[in-house]
Amino acid sequence: MKEIFGSPGGSLAAKVRTLAPSMTRSMQRVAEAVASDPAGCAALTVTGLAELTGTSEATVVRTARLLGYPGYRDLRLALAGLAAQQQSGRAPAITTDIAVDDPIADVVTKLAYEEQQTLADTAAGLDTGQLGAAVTALAGARRTDVYGIGASGLVAQDLTQKLLRIGLIAHAHSDPHLAVTNAVQLRSGDVAIAITHSGSTWDVIEPLRVAFERGATTVAITGRPDSPVTQYADHVLTTSTSRETELRPAAMSSRTSQLLVVDCLFVGVAQRTYETAAPSLAASYEALAHRHRTNPR
Amino acid sequence: MKEIFGSPGGSLAAKVRTLAPSMTRSMQRVAEAVASDPAGCAALTVTGLAELTGTSEATVVRTARLLGYPGYRDLRLALAGLAAQQQSGRAPAITTDIAVDDPIADVVTKLAYEEQQTLADTAAGLDTGQLGAAVTALAGARRTDVYGIGASGLVAQDLTQKLLRIGLIAHAHSDPHLAVTNAVQLRSGDVAIAITHSGSTWDVIEPLRVAFERGATTVAITGRPDSPVTQYADHVLTTSTSRETELRPAAMSSRTSQLLVVDCLFVGVAQRTYETAAPSLAASYEALAHRHRTNPR
DNA sequence: GTCACTCCTGAAAGATATTTTCGGTTACCT
DNA sequence: AGGTAACCGAAAATATCTTTCAGGAGTGAC
Numbered sequence: 020m021k022e023i024f025g026s027p028g029g030s031l032a033a034k035v036r037t038l039a040p041s042m043t044r045s046m047q048r049v050a051e052a053v054a055s056d057p058a059g060c061a062a063l064t065v066t067g068l069a070e071l072t073g074t075s076e077a078t079v080v081r082t083a084r085l086l087g088y089p090g091y092r093d094l095r096l097a098l099a100g101l102a103a104q105q106q107s108g109r110a111p112a113i114t115t116d117i118a119v120d121d122p123i124a125d126v127v128t129k130l131a132y133e134e135q136q137t138l139a140d141t142a143a144g145l146d147t148g149q150l151g152a153a154v155t156a157l158a159g160a161r162r163t164d165v166y167g168i169g170a171s172g173l174v175a176q177d178l179t180q181k182l183l184r185i186g187l188i189a190h191a192h193s194d195p196h197l198a199v200t201n202a203v204q205l206r207s208g209d210v211a212i213a214i215t216h217s218g219s220t221w222d223v224i225e226p227l228r229v230a231f232e233r234g235a236t237t238v239a240i241t242g243r244p245d246s247p248v249t250q251y252a253d254h255v256l257t258t259s260t261s262r263e264t265e266l267r268p269a270a271m272s273s274r275t276s277q278l279l280v281v282d283c284l285f286v287g288v289a290q291r292t293y294e295t296a297a298p299s300l301a302a303s304y305e306a307l308a309h310r311h312r313t314n315p316r
Numbered sequence: 317m318k319e320i321f322g323s324p325g326g327s328l329a330a331k332v333r334t335l336a337p338s339m340t341r342s343m344q345r346v347a348e349a350v351a352s353d354p355a356g357c358a359a360l361t362v363t364g365l366a367e368l369t370g371t372s373e374a375t376v377v378r379t380a381r382l383l384g385y386p387g388y389r390d391l392r393l394a395l396a397g398l399a400a401q402q403q404s405g406r407a408p409a410i411t412t413d414i415a416v417d418d419p420i421a422d423v424v425t426k427l428a429y430e431e432q433q434t435l436a437d438t439a440a441g442l443d444t445g446q447l448g449a450a451v452t453a454l455a456g457a458r459r460t461d462v463y464g465i466g467a468s469g470l471v472a473q474d475l476t477q478k479l480l481r482i483g484l485i486a487h488a489h490s491d492p493h494l495a496v497t498n499a500v501q502l503r504s505g506d507v508a509i510a511i512t513h514s515g516s517t518w519d520v521i522e523p524l525r526v527a528f529e530r531g532a533t534t535v536a537i538t539g540r541p542d543s544p545v546t547q548y549a550d551h552v553l554t555t556s557t558s559r560e561t562e563l564r565p566a567a568m569s570s571r572t573s574q575l576l577v578v579d580c581l582f583v584g585v586a587q588r589t590y591e592t593a594a595p596s597l598a599a600s601y602e603a604l605a606h607r608h609r610t611n612p613r
Numbered sequence: 614g615t616c617a618c619t620c621c622t623g624a625a626a627g628a629t630a631t632t633t634t635c636g637g638t639t640a641c642c643t
Numbered sequence: 644a645g646g647t648a649a650c651c652g653a654a655a656a657t658a659t660c661t662t663t664c665a666g667g668a669g670t671g672a673c
Binding site for chain 2 (some may be wrong): 631
């Protein structure tokens with residue numbers, strides 16, 4: 020049976036945000052209308068929605084396609100479902116941005132809420148097929164290189180640390196030159212992972228390209244599924260994009276999103292290599308215990 | 317606005333039952349199909365449903381009318397809404413740990429859920445008084461040192477990166493020796509932050525102790541408010557501790573928790589130093605834009 | 614500044630789905 | 644048995660959705 024309600028909950032808004040950058044102006048208007056008033060749009064025909072947004076039917080259909088539906092008809096059904104869910108008491112809870120004069124308690128609440136939202140969006144938007152493929156590649160890799168710069172560099176290191184703990188050979192590279200130098204060493208059976216929110220960070224794309232051309236399996240973790248980095252990626256894992264506000268740089272939510280993806284990769288690999296991973300995890304835990312001791316008087 | 321979801325909830329099944337007697341045999345078959353599998357029927361066109369029930373399109377439309385909708389189109393929308401509700405109503409039931417044989421989709425769901433839980437716990441357990449004090453200290457600090465090792469080291473770097481972006485002077489130290497060496501340079505008005513989940517990582521406690529004794533304002537970010545590290549901390553920020561499972565090391569949730577605390581610190585400081593922070597944020601954004609360019613052909 | 618090019622865009626044609634019409638059929642009543 | 648009324652579905656009519664195509668705005672090269 021075909022599943023037409025593949026993306027339950029508020030993930031549509033997330034999808035709109037993720038794909039908005041790759042949309043044209045007209046399509047953005049349509050997407051905006053759809054995201055802001057699902058119920059209202061569900062009541063409209065393709066012609067009506069085109070008029071409402073001041074565009075043409077063709078544009079509406081194109082937008083529906085971009086959002087992952089076969090056509091407007093299916094988008095409309097999904098919209099109806101969404102509207103019903105919202106109406107059935109799900110709290111919309113549209114938080115306001117963090118303001119300069121917000122008391123610290125509000126900051127905590129809002130940040131926690133937004134990061135929770137980011138996690139939900141990411142989980143909803145993650146392609147489990149791609150994820151599974153990436154896990155398979157990682158689990159069988161001779162070695163793995165991870166490229167990331169800036170905030171993404173920390174995520175790269177996080178992934179590397181985890182993989183090392185289960186006995187895999189992994190390296191994180193922040194230095195573009197060293198990254199390329201190392202990428203040249205990769206070959207078929209190896210894995211290269213690029214982490215970049217924008218998908219356009221050349222310093223990260225370049226080593227991935229090299230790895231790709233050397234025959235390694237390449238993975239891109241990015242918030243822009245249509246960005247340059249994906250052209251050298253065998254598997255693309257999409258992170259969620261939330262709107263950026265002045266006091267809340269995009270780096271914050273992109274990091275949260277990236278880390279969830281990384282965690283999923285790790286757990287997936289740990290499952291696949293359970294026989295070797297479990298003892299390794301236990302061993303590293305044991306080894307660390309010695310560095311956790313109370314103050315020696 | 318027109319209300320197309322006039323019959324909320326499961327009243328459709330009831331309506332079918334009520335109206336069944338007044339229906340003809342063919343219509344009953346249609347109504348039966350609709351009531352028993354809303355989701356499935358929502359995926360069918362009027363022709364498909366007619367075939368499925370062994371009737372004609374006209375009968376399907378007549379049935380839709382009888383059920384109170386203007387036509388089949390609207391019935392179908394309502395059906396989609398109903399299906400979505402049913403699906404969302406189903407309990408997530410993700411209380412169980414991640415198992416070795418969980419499909420990858422479950423892994424994603426469970427991880428996202430657990431990290432959301434961690435965030436909520438952290439936000440609830442965070443002492444805003446201590447947080448405020450730490451923010452005040454940071455905002456006025458001459459320089460800030462952050463100590464963290466392993467996974468916490470990445471959090472330390474994350475905080476440092478953020479503080480640097482708003483023009484503060486901050487350093488992250490992972491090397492215990494260098495950390496101590498630097499801690500000696502601190503004095504009153506400076507801030508030292510130790511990040512350790514266990515609160516017992518000696519390599520992190522030691523530099524904090526030195527900083528404490530040199531008169532710096534010290535902050536501990538730890539999951540154990542009664543651990544050794546707190547004895548040298550002026551302010552203690554508590555992260556949440558969730559139970560660790562075999563495939564989900566504590567590092568995962570502690571990291572999520574620590575990052576939220578770090579984000580709160582950052583936003584708090586950015587608020588306090590808004591005059592200088594805002595231009596700095598804009599400037600660093602601008603500078604980075606040059607490294608995000610498309611593939612030069 | 615101009616030219617060539619690409620890509621966006623909407624009008625209209627084409628395809629599909631829905632609604633209506635209408636005549637045949639069946640069941641029931643007399 | 645004949646007549647009547649209601650049911651039903653095939654097909655026409657309509658509405659809706661999708662695709663195609665050509666004009667046009669924006670962009671980069673020269």
